[in-house]
Amino acid sequence: xxxxxxxxxxxxxxxxxxxxxxxxxxxxxxxSKFSLxxxxxxxxxxTHARSGLMTSDSVQLEATIEPYAWWF
Amino acid sequence: xxxxxxxxxETLIAPLSDVSGFYDLVKEPLSEVRQSLVADTTHGHPWPxxxxxxxxxxxxxxxxxxxxxxxxxxxxxxxxxxDDIEDADSDESLSTKYGNPFAINAACALLILAERxxxxxxxxxxDCDIVVSLIDMVNSYYTTTCTGQHLDLSLTPEEAASEDVYxxxxxxxxxxxxxxxxYTGALLAGANQELIKSFTIFGYNKGMASQIANDIKxxxxxxxxxxPKITLPAIYALAQTDSETHNLLEMVFCKRNxxxxxxxxxxxxxxxxxxxxxxxxxxxxxxxxxxxxxLIGLEQVGMKVAQLQQFLE
Numbered sequence: 001x002x003x004x005x006x007x008x009x010x011x012x013x014x015x016x017x018x019x020x021x022x023x024x025x026x027x028x029x030x031x032s033k034f035s036l037x038x039x040x041x042x043x044x045x046x047t048h049a050r051s052g053l054m055t056s057d058s059v060q061l062e063a064t065i066e067p068y069a070w071w072f
Numbered sequence: 073x074x075x076x077x078x079x080x081x082e083t084l085i086a087p088l089s090d091v092s093g094f095y096d097l098v099k100e101p102l103s104e105v106r107q108s109l110v111a112d113t114t115h116g117h118p119w120p121x122x123x124x125x126x127x128x129x130x131x132x133x134x135x136x137x138x139x140x141x142x143x144x145x146x147x148x149x150x151x152x153x154x155d156d157i158e159d160a161d162s163d164e165s166l167s168t169k170y171g172n173p174f175a176i177n178a179a180c181a182l183l184i185l186a187e188r189x190x191x192x193x194x195x196x197x198x199d200c201d202i203v204v205s206l207i208d209m210v211n212s213y214y215t216t217t218c219t220g221q222h223l224d225l226s227l228t229p230e231e232a233a234s235e236d237v238y239x240x241x242x243x244x245x246x247x248x249x250x251x252x253x254x255y256t257g258a259l260l261a262g263a264n265q266e267l268i269k270s271f272t273i274f275g276y277n278k279g280m281a282s283q284i285a286n287d288i289k290x291x292x293x294x295x296x297x298x299x300p301k302i303t304l305p306a307i308y309a310l311a312q313t314d315s316e317t318h319n320l321l322e323m324v325f326c327k328r329n330x331x332x333x334x335x336x337x338x339x340x341x342x343x344x345x346x347x348x349x350x351x352x353x354x355x356x357x358x359x360x361x362x363x364x365x366x367l368i369g370l371e372q373v374g375m376k377v378a379q380l381q382q383f384l385e
Contacts, residue, residue, distance in 0.1 A: 006354065011312045014347030043357040051353065056337075056344045061292065064353065067385070068285030068360075071119055072246050 009034045009044070013053065024053070073124050073134065080142040084185050084192075097178045098185075100166060101149040117383055119253055120145040125379045126257025126271050129370075136196040137260045140206065143189030144253055147214060150182035151249075158225060161299065198260060206259055213252035220244025229326040232302040233310050239280075242287075247279030270370055277363035278383055284356040291343050294336040300325050304355060305348035313346050360384055 009031070012019045023030040027048055031041050051060040081102060088095040117125070123141045124134040153175055156165030167175035190210065193203045223241050231237060254275030258268040287303035290296030296303055306325045310318060323332050324339055343349055364384055367377045 007308065007312055007351065010308075010347040010351045010354070014345065014350065039358060039361055040354075043354050043361055046361075047350070047354045047357045054344060054349050054353065056292075056341045058344075061288070061349070061353065065285040065288050065292075065356070068282045068356065069289040070286075071250075071279075071282040072286040 003036070003040060005034045005036050006040050006044070009036065020053070023048075073121055076135070076138055077120060077124070077141050077145070080138045080189070080192075081145060084142060084146070084189055088181070094178075094181075097166065097170065097174060098181050101153050101178070101182065102145070119250055120148070122250065122253035122275065122383075123257035123260065125383075126254050127261040129375050129377060129380060130258060130261035130263050130267065130271075133261070134257075136193070136198055137257060139189045139192035139196060140256045140260060141253075142192075143186045143210070144249075144256065146182045146186035146189055147210075148249070150179045150186065151217070153179035153182065155221075158221075161295075193260070202259065206256060209255060209259070210252055213248050213255070216244050216248045217246075220246070220248065229302060229328065233307055233326060235304065235307050235311075238302075238304055238307055242280060242283040243276070246283040247276045250279030250282070251275040267370075267373075270366055274363050274366040274370075274380065277359045277366065281356050281359035281363065284352055284359065288349060288352050288356065291340055291349065294340050297324070297336040297339045300328065302326075304352040305343045308351045309343055309346045309348040312348075317342060317346065 013023050013030070014020070019030060027045055031044060036044070051058060051064055054061050085095065085098055085102070088098055120141050123137045123144065127137045128134040153166050156162050157167045157172055157175055157179075160167070162168060165175070166178055187207070190203060190207050193206070194200060220241050220243070223237075224245055227237065227241070232241075251272045252275070254271040255268060258271040263271070284304055287296065288305065290301065290303055291305050296306075300306075302325050306321065310321050310325065313321065320334075321339070321342070324334055364381075367380055367384070371377050
């Protein structure tokens with residue numbers, strides 16, 4: 001399930017200030033430029049809605065992964 | 073469910089109490105399990121409960137599956153002891169505290185007790201043919217788990233730095249165990265092949281999401297940077313960064329040059345700023361979504377999946 005389009009989208013958001021600002025303001029407008037599957041689009045939007053663009057002091061990230069991470 | 077599962081495990085290990093040192097040693101890796109079963113509302117449900125919940129979802133009964141849940145829990149505890157011997161990175165492991173010979177012997181006992189647990193299904197009224205078929209399938213799943221673990225241990229850093237390889241390895245070494253738990257519950261509930269397949273797909277995707285989450289935690293806690301261990305965030309960053317950042321990450325994760333000194337927090341911050349953590353979190357969400365979609369499909373054929381939905385919250 002490797003996705004070049006998803007990798008490309010994330011790379012652009014984190015390396016191009018203009019794309020990043022556009023994504024924060026209107027995620028759908030950026031997503032439409034990449035050939036993501038519907039599932040990928042949903043996953044991108046859900047992740048962004050829950051945690052935003054994550055930084056190392058993101059409190060929300062811990063809350064997102066903790067219920068899952070402890071199984072292994 | 074938790075209390076009865078703990079009681080089933082206690083019954084299985086009770087015969088070891090004649091030799092108190094051995095009993096305590098075998099019990100130790102299970103104590104974490106018991107804690108998670110007792111506190112199963114803190115972080116959601118522990119996966120030893122999956123066979124029970126899957127069975128309950130399908131046929132409204134789950135007590136007959138208790139020995140199978142106990143068996144899977146004993147297998148999990150054995151795997152963790154072996155894993156600690158292989159990784160040698162935990163101060164709390166049996167191997168660190170008592171030495172490898174004692175740890176290996178305790179892990180072997182846990183494996184044998186797991187086999188005994190499955191045979192106890194007979195006393196719960198499960199047909200012998202089903203018991204044999206289940207033991208065969210569990211052994212097949214855990215052969216896959218061991219193969220995945222072998223790959224994880226033997227891959228060179230260059231081979232490991234591939235998302236396709238990563239997905240294959242975690243699918244084998246981690247998700248297959250959760251898939252197995254769902255298979256077990258579905259088989260013991262008398263489900264047909266189509267239904268069994270749907271529940272195993274749910275288990276696989278939930279297992280994949282959990283392993284990716286665990287690997288993200290390995291970066292945020294910096295444990296996988298200090299080792300170093302190549303997981304999804306590092307794979308993404310190695311593939312998507314420019315030469316300077318790429319070279320630094322390659323020195324840390326691939327070349328592992330002796331004498332190359334780096335601050336783990338710097339690498340962690342780099343994995344955030346390149347989007348590697350964002351990417352891994354999206355992938356986790358993707359698998360979670362696939363698991364949710366499977367439950368929606370099961371609901372449409374009349375299954376009451378509320379209990380299983382709790383595993384995805």
